[in-house]
Amino acid sequence: xxxxxxxxxxxxxxxxxxxxxxxIALLVVVPAVLLTLxxxxxxxxxxxxxxxxxxxxxxxxxxxxxxxxxxxxxxxIAMLRERTSGTLERLLTTPLGKLDLLFGYxxxxxxxxxxxxxxxxxxxxxIFDLETAGGIGLVIGIAVLDAVLGVALGLLCSAFAxxxxxxxxxxxxxVIPQLLLCxxxxxxxxxxxxxxxxxxxxxxxxxxxxxxxxxxxxxPTGRMWRDVAVVFGAVVLALVLAAATLRRRSG
Amino acid sequence: MDDAIAVRDxxxxxxxxxxxxxxxxxxxxxxxxxxxxxxxxGKTTFMRAVVGVQLVSGGTVxxxxxxxxxxxxxxxxxxxxxxxxxxxxxxxxxxxxxxxALYGRGRVEADRAISDVGLAEAAGQLVGTLSGGQRSRxxxxxxxxxxxxxxxxxxxTVGQDPVLRADLWARFHAMAAAGTTLLVSSHVMDEAARCDxxxxxxxxxxxxxxxxxxxxxxxxxxxxxxxxxRLIRAGEAAATSTxxxxxxxxx
Numbered sequence: 001x002x003x004x005x006x007x008x009x010x011x012x013x014x015x016x017x018x019x020x021x022x023x024i025a026l027l028v029v030v031p032a033v034l035l036t037l038x039x040x041x042x043x044x045x046x047x048x049x050x051x052x053x054x055x056x057x058x059x060x061x062x063x064x065x066x067x068x069x070x071x072x073x074x075x076x077i078a079m080l081r082e083r084t085s086g087t088l089e090r091l092l093t094t095p096l097g098k099l100d101l102l103f104g105y106x107x108x109x110x111x112x113x114x115x116x117x118x119x120x121x122x123x124x125x126x127i128f129d130l131e132t133a134g135g136i137g138l139v140i141g142i143a144v145l146d147a148v149l150g151v152a153l154g155l156l157c158s159a160f161a162x163x164x165x166x167x168x169x170x171x172x173x174x175v176i177p178q179l180l181l182c183x184x185x186x187x188x189x190x191x192x193x194x195x196x197x198x199x200x201x202x203x204x205x206x207x208x209x210x211x212x213x214x215x216x217x218x219x220p221t222g223r224m225w226r227d228v229a230v231v232f233g234a235v236v237l238a239l240v241l242a243a244a245t246l247r248r249r250s251g
Numbered sequence: 252m253d254d255a256i257a258v259r260d261x262x263x264x265x266x267x268x269x270x271x272x273x274x275x276x277x278x279x280x281x282x283x284x285x286x287x288x289x290x291x292x293g294k295t296t297f298m299r300a301v302v303g304v305q306l307v308s309g310g311t312v313x314x315x316x317x318x319x320x321x322x323x324x325x326x327x328x329x330x331x332x333x334x335x336x337x338x339x340x341x342x343x344x345x346x347x348x349x350x351x352a353l354y355g356r357g358r359v360e361a362d363r364a365i366s367d368v369g370l371a372e373a374a375g376q377l378v379g380t381l382s383g384g385q386r387s388r389x390x391x392x393x394x395x396x397x398x399x400x401x402x403x404x405x406x407x408t409v410g411q412d413p414v415l416r417a418d419l420w421a422r423f424h425a426m427a428a429a430g431t432t433l434l435v436s437s438h439v440m441d442e443a444a445r446c447d448x449x450x451x452x453x454x455x456x457x458x459x460x461x462x463x464x465x466x467x468x469x470x471x472x473x474x475x476x477x478x479x480x481r482l483i484r485a486g487e488a489a490a491t492s493t494x495x496x497x498x499x500x501x502x
Contacts, residue, residue, distance in 0.1 A: 008352035016340045019377065086336030093302050093330045094353045094397070249320065251265055251306045 001099045009096065009104030010111075013078075017112060023074075027112060031066040031120035035059055039128045052215065056131055059124050060215045061184050063139055064207050066120060067113045067147035069175055075109060075154030076167045083158070089250075098243040106151050106239060113147030114140070134214035138224075142214065145231055146207045150175075152238035153203075159245035178204035183212070203234035254313075255280045255401050255432035256301055261310035263296050263455075270296045272455040273310070278434055278448070283427050285446030286436040287479070293455045294436040295333055298403050301434065302330045315401060326354065329399035333406050335390035339379035343370050343389045346378060347396050354397030364396035365389075367422055369415055384410040391419075395426075402426070404435045408442065420445045440476040451479055458482055 210227035256278035299305035303320020470478035
């Protein structure tokens, strides 16, 4: 890796994003609109005494899930475009290192996700009165980490897609099982043993647990830090595997 | 060590078909070498082998004294792919600056590369809004911006206006005069006369490797198109008589 090339690549990806105003608008607005839907869905649901409201429970998890899913999709398509436009092959003939490209995507989309998460969290906390024991800063930080996880998995999966149709199919394959088993629908300790094992193997489960820890405790807990470390490790592993699938020579 | 490129017995198979069949040749430094041949003759595959992105079945390719594809060569070799590979959602200037940064060059070099290909007035325009000819010149600017010692250009003048084409060829010769080695492919024979040295390939085999004057003299005609036709016919006749001799000997 080379700091100058990494910075240039990150800047280039952000510039591409800047020229695409509609995508920026969608990135910023869509999570807030979805949170609004969630708010009104649960507005009339009774809350057992002493428990967080259903909205508080669901919205907190959604703040982590939206950036993960959106960045997974955006990255899969962006990387596939690099492949089909020939720019990827060209980049690999230049001094650029594979990790410069992959970390460039991770950082650029991570920054975009930070803006997205900040707006979504602001809406959740200040318009819909989301209440968490821990601070909003930790929630946004974990949301950005989730986005970077989505980017890393998107980069890895895009290596296995030759067309846009295939790339989009990786959403149901890679993302939806993680959503189903992350503990949002059924608590993880109430699932059958083999489902729990699957859930334990999915990085998103740890990302969601970290958010729930922030929701339940005023101070960062050891479990939260462990979860954050696991997600971070998954990001690095996915990026290194993605680098291994990038071949400079082809047939 | 006077050759920029030395190729020995290069064999490449793609998709079960032999695309290059035992090519041996040398490309001198500080000159414009033309790679001529009809569409499908193996020109692009040959160039990919020189750049080091092609898996080869046999033979060796030595570039600037090192095996093709050596990491250090990525700083010294510029490659223009046949299809323009630049970012359609960036401006010409943003593209040139990005590729400049990969080679450790700055804004001055980027602007110079843009004006060298006659795109100064379109520098602020998104590549996606350019004409096909402009787009391929934007791609050319990105191949030249790193001021490489060896430039591999795959059909750089296709679709260009005749005046611009003459300008580009003048530019190539100016670069060669300054010490740069250029390997330029074309399927248009009138461009062959503009090269210092010619490689003619047909059906994956090297048919001629000489200066335009020597090729004209060998074929006994002034017109290069006609000269190539005679060389091809002579080659086929020789192959047929060899086959006939072999058949007689077997009998």
